[in-house]
Amino acid sequence: MSLKHVVTKNAPASPVPGLFAQAVRAGPFLYTQGTPGARPDGTMVEGTIADRTRQAIKNLEQILVVEGMTLNDVVKATIFIKNFDENFPLVNQVWEEMMPEPRPTRTTVGVAQLPAGGTDIEIEFVGYKA
Template identity: 40%
Template sequence: MTREAVNSPQVPPALGPYSQAIVAGGFVFCSGTAGIDPATGSAPEGVQAQTEQALVNLQAVLVAAGSSISEVVKTTIFYANVDDFATINEVYARHMPTPPPARSAPANVRLPHGLLISIDAIAVLPSR
């Protein structure tokens, strides 16, 4: 099986030694995508804005890989404050397909750089 790294120029670069995504075995495995605005290089204020930006960034990585948010089968949402769960769900629901993907959502996670949310995903790679 081959592995192909994916890095979208429309998304801030990875914060460490990892790829934004890896394509392998007909799937796209996306690393945790934060709500960092690529235009400013910083995260917007508040969990609602960061969730929105994280999902926009995730979509950009998926498109660069040849997939899309509509092909997502599993996500994991890491977030800093359990009290933000309802707000995150509201934003997340607007972006995800029906039926929504399987999901895990561990809370009270300490994220780097004071970020409030990070979302990773696995998506199907449509036949090329």
Template identity: 40%
Template sequence: MSQVTVVSTPNAPAAIGPYSQAIQFGNLVFTSGQIGLNPVTGELVGSDTASQARQAFANLKAVAEQAGGSLANVVKFTLFLTDLSEFAQVNAIMQEYVQQPFPARSTVGVASLPKGARFEVEAILAL
């Protein structure tokens, strides 16, 4: 059986609870959700979905790189939005970070997110 490895980087926000930024099991990496927190200050980068989504993807990219991969290794994204009317805007931002062929993806509308965030993303990577 493969060994479980904790993935952690100072280039993404530290976990704000009892969890890891990501866990690697064999060639799979399971990330925790990333919101638009500045990794240095621990504060949201802005009050709008666009700036938070860009920061969340940048945070996720840092975790993927620490695991030895990139966002090109993502096989599944799960996106969480507090306002599904911003779905098209988030699609456009996602394409700034991920190229075709696009990974599988689910998008979920939620009532609230940690720290009052408007957007969160998690991923599964295959290295």
């Protein structure tokens, strides 16, 4: 099996080009990097964590498209959020709104700090398409 780096200009670039890939395709699996609620040009979306969650999912959707996948092909998600108690319900509302049934399995972790320039959320996906 060979690995393939997946890149699109329709999602924020890796924070350290050459060190991180936006995504890697490994056979039928696609593993994305942690993606913040930033626009493709890297500027952070203003507003609430709900706004940044929507943007993060849109960014990840653009990465999936490069490999012929959709949100329906996501089998696992990991979400990192700051201020867990306050933000968890808001993230769940967006998750329910944007992610199609059957929704993927998910782990949500509360963190004190995220590396991506001032964000309060970062999401990564694992997609599967044979």
